[in-house]
Amino acid sequence: MTNEKNKYLTILESIYDPIIIVDKDNNIENLNYQAAKDFLDVTVSGMKYYSNIETDIKLKWLKQDLIEFDKLKKNEILREKTIQTKSGSKTYIVKFQKMLDVSEKYSGTVIIFNDITERLKIERQLAKQYEKLEYYAYTDPMTKVLNRRTGFMRLDQELALSCNQDISLSICYIDIDGLKAVNDTYGHTEGDRLIKFIISTIKSSVRKIDWISRMGGDEFLIIFPDCTEADAQMVMQRVNEKLLEYDMKNKKAYKHSFSYGLMEVPIGCNINASEVIKIVDKKMYQDKSLKKMQATSKNDLML
DSSP states (O other), rough: OOOHHHHHHHHHHEEEEEEEEETTSSOOEEEHHIIIIIIIOOOOOOOHHHHOOOOOHHOOOOOOOOHHHHHHTTTEEEEEEEEETEEEEEEEEEEEEEEOOOOSSOOOOEEEEEHHHHHHHHHHHHHHHHHHOOOHHBBBBBSSSBBBBHHHHHHHHHHHHEEEEEEEOEEEEEEOOOOOOOHHHHHHHHHHHHHHHHHHHTTTOOOOOOOEEEEESSSEEEEEEEHHHHHHHHHHHHHHHHHHHTTTTTSSOOOOOOOEEEEEOTOOOOOOOOHHHHHHHHHHHHHHHHHHHHHHHHHHHOO
């Protein structure tokens, strides 16, 4: 009998996972070395038998879990639990298992704690990396707006929604003025600053439900869901006013401006993203041409 008991104790102490054994009244009968180390900061094997430490008091957080386990009337359950141990907060998969004794001489519960703290840490790191990769898959890295592919996808979605639910939808296509001259005169770093300043101004002027997408080097698409052309026009005018106000401070030797084409998609119109882009792109070039003609006329008058 003594040999069997010693064998049982040796096996219990040798198991890496913390294990706690309670009787039918949920009083702790024994716990192994790893449980003593994790939960009581005790590193002496067999401490339940050879010391007077009040484990029931020190492990009182276990009581409520055992009460809930008994209420379930199940032989076994698994649950995730975060426990404040002597070496810090740890997360475990805790298994509550009713003792299986065919002689019915012994009854109680065995609680096994599988430490998943490091696994969760790695999973969170991987999730963050995946989130970062996903972000860059859909985002233009310089301006932090949607990239071209995602812009087309979003436009198709909004067009379908507008057509199916008869919701207003306005589309604006912009091209930044004078970017090549800024790049040639002041360098591409300054050209990037020009792009980012204009886009940040647009971001601060549109709604949260509006979408901005970089379609090319200096070309951008703005999607205005549930918005008429007149309302979208007011937004673009507000952006131009902000840029003009900034340029009047003469902080830069160049101007911040853009040409744009704007349209409201007719309600119920069956049109795809490529067709919409062609229309607003053509309108944008008309606006750019008009501005060039006005600038030429102004220069002629000055002469």
